[in-house]
Amino acid sequence: MKMNSTNTELIVIGGSAGSLQVIMEMIKKLDTPLSFPILLVVHRKAHSTNILQTLLQQLSPLEVIEIEDKTDVQKNKIYIVPADYHLLFEDKETMSLDSSEKMNYSRPSIDVTFKSAAEIYGEKVIGILLSGANADGVKGLAYIKKNKGQVWIQDPETAEVDYMPKHAVEEIDYDLIINSGNLADYINQL
Numbered sequence: 001m002k003m004n005s006t007n008t009e010l011i012v013i014g015g016s017a018g019s020l021q022v023i024m025e026m027i028k029k030l031d032t033p034l035s036f037p038i039l040l041v042v043h044r045k046a047h048s049t050n051i052l053q054t055l056l057q058q059l060s061p062l063e064v065i066e067i068e069d070k071t072d073v074q075k076n077k078i079y080i081v082p083a084d085y086h087l088l089f090e091d092k093e094t095m096s097l098d099s100s101e102k103m104n105y106s107r108p109s110i111d112v113t114f115k116s117a118a119e120i121y122g123e124k125v126i127g128i129l130l131s132g133a134n135a136d137g138v139k140g141l142a143y144i145k146k147n148k149g150q151v152w153i154q155d156p157e158t159a160e161v162d163y164m165p166k167h168a169v170e171e172i173d174y175d176l177i178i179n180s181g182n183l184a185d186y187i188n189q190l
Contacts, residue, residue: 014110016132018160029184114140132164
């Protein structure tokens with residue numbers, strides 16, 4: 001697969017049960033500076049604290065920001081969607097939060113964010129789906145692909161919970177299969 005650094009304007013990563021270990025491994029190995037932001041959509045309890053931001057910041061050379069409504073999108077930063085909100089892109093500069101009904105029993109929904117990213121970034125987005133126990137993210141990845149973005153999926157064999165990546169691999173014409181050991185390497189090549 002050809003890596004094209006000038007093409008990527010956003011990486012959006014979705015995960016649920018079992019995805020945190022992959023995210024932590026990736027963050028430790030990222031080269032800086034990055035010419036794009038990384039957005040994390042991770043399922044977690046509705047009233048969880050921002051301990052995830054603190055944990056990831058300890059591992060990351062990049063600034064890790066938990067998104068608030070109308071947060072600016074800036075390259076070389078890692079953004080986390082807060083618990084109990086969907087994330088939407090207004091345009092390439094601004095993200096907004098939404099508390100509409102849950103999708104796939106989840107808020108934030110990976111599908112909602114992937115679809116919004118695909119609509120705004122088109123071929124300049126990479127959607128990555130990691131370990132998880134429900135189908136959230138599969139339709140969103142299909143939408144990214146339809147809009148000519150890249151689709152990366154965690155190898156179900158390496159996923160702690162394989163339901164989410166397994167369904168994605170079966171249903172979507174993906175660009176790359178990744179695992180916790182090589183995700184950062186592929187991102188660093190962009």
